[in-house]
Amino acid sequence: MQQAENRKSLESVTELEVRYAETDKMGVVYHANYLVWLEIARTKFLERLGFPYIEFEKQGFISPVLSCDLHYGRSCTYGDTVQIHTRVTKVTPVRTEYRYRLYVKGDDVETGKPRFTATTEHCLVRADDFTPVNQKKLFPALYDAYQHAMSDSWDK
Amino acid sequence: MEGKVFHNSVEVRYAETDASGYVNVVNYLTWFDTARDQFMIEIGLPYSEFEAAGYGMPLLHYHIEFDRPVRYGALAHVYSAIVSVQPSRIVVAHELYATNPETDELEHACSAKAKMAFIDEREFKSTDLQAGNPAFYRKLCDYITDEGFGSYIGKTIRP
Numbered sequence: 001m002q003q004a005e006n007r008k009s010l011e012s013v014t015e016l017e018v019r020y021a022e023t024d025k026m027g028v029v030y031h032a033n034y035l036v037w038l039e040i041a042r043t044k045f046l047e048r049l050g051f052p053y054i055e056f057e058k059q060g061f062i063s064p065v066l067s068c069d070l071h072y073g074r075s076c077t078y079g080d081t082v083q084i085h086t087r088v089t090k091v092t093p094v095r096t097e098y099r100y101r102l103y104v105k106g107d108d109v110e111t112g113k114p115r116f117t118a119t120t121e122h123c124l125v126r127a128d129d130f131t132p133v134n135q136k137k138l139f140p141a142l143y144d145a146y147q148h149a150m151s152d153s154w155d156k
Numbered sequence: 157m158e159g160k161v162f163h164n165s166v167e168v169r170y171a172e173t174d175a176s177g178y179v180n181v182v183n184y185l186t187w188f189d190t191a192r193d194q195f196m197i198e199i200g201l202p203y204s205e206f207e208a209a210g211y212g213m214p215l216l217h218y219h220i221e222f223d224r225p226v227r228y229g230a231l232a233h234v235y236s237a238i239v240s241v242q243p244s245r246i247v248v249a250h251e252l253y254a255t256n257p258e259t260d261e262l263e264h265a266c267s268a269k270a271k272m273a274f275i276d277e278r279e280f281k282s283t284d285l286q287a288g289n290p291a292f293y294r295k296l297c298d299y300i301t302d303e304g305f306g307s308y309i310g311k312t313i314r315p
Contacts, residue, residue, distance in 0.1 A: 026277070031215040032185035062176045064225065070218040075280075127176065130225060 010149035012045040014084045015105070018076055028075035034116055035068065038100055041084040042120075045098070049149055051142050060128065066095065066121040073115050081105040082115070087151040089119075093136035096122050096146065099153050117154075159237060159301025161309060162195040166232040168254070178225035179232075184266055185218070188250045191234040192270075201295045209289060212277040216245065220268040229257040232265070235309045237301035239269070243286040246296060247271045251306045253313065262313060267306055 024030040046053045083103050090097035102116040124135045136143040166187050174180040196203045232254040240247040252266040274285040286293040
């Protein structure tokens with residue numbers, strides 16, 4: 001794993017093109033698909049942080065979601081390119097909180113309302129028996145990188 | 157208990173699992189969606205009829221808490237209830253249980269609450285269902301169930 005980026009808060013932006021298969025009969029992106037997009041956004045965030053998620057899996061750990069809070073605004077449609085701004089907003093030895101704001105490319109990020117916002121909480125568990133582990137003890141470099149990359153939530 | 161708790165069972169499909177060896181949680185959202193579809197039929201207001209009348213019911217807010225993971229080979233049970241109806245929105249709660257194929261016991265997998273808007277599907281704008289279609293509105297209101305149904309379910313289905 002590479003050295004974490006500079007010791008300043010990190011916001012990653014993941015860009016995705018809406019696939020036709022992600023839309024539904026209403027003509028908009030089906031609500032469940034946003035959850036998959038968040039997974040891609042987290043993977044990107046961890047990569048930027050210098051800790052690719054695949055490395056945890058290779059070592060026998062997985063990072064399940066504990067909770068998610070999803071707020072849907074104006075819909076996204078086919079033809080849109082979405083940009084997911086991603087931050088880590090809280091870290092404890094057993095829990096990591098991510099927050100996301102999703103815009104459609106071309107939306108005004110400064111003044112416009114996001115199309116979708118979310119918070120998700122994750123832990124790290126052993127893949128074989130789902131036992132939660134202490135990430136501060138087991139992955140101190142990751143824990144340290146999180147501490148430095150952490151941001152305020154946008155609401156504050 | 158007032159209201160009604162609807163039940164659906166889901167046989168986990170292989171396609172719903174991921175590399176972790178368990179069901180990918182994104183599938184819970186489609187199970188819940190299917191459960192809502194099913195109870196709409198049960199109460200005599202199929203979603204297709206609701207749509208044909210010009211209405212839609214998109215998600216506004218979803219809060220989901222995950223407990224035990226669901227495995228391939230499990231039979232999942234979705235318990236759903238309408239917990240609030242307002243002129244332009246509805247809240248449905250879901251409790252998900254699944255058998256653990258190793259122990260054959262039912263385990264709590266997930267609790268969720270979905271808030272949806274009633275919209276005029278042509279304009280894609282929030283609409284007052286109570287004013288626009290009082291019969292539809294009343295049908296939904298007839299099934300409002302106490303939010304505590306989750307713990308009630310937990311006690312009922314656990315040995």
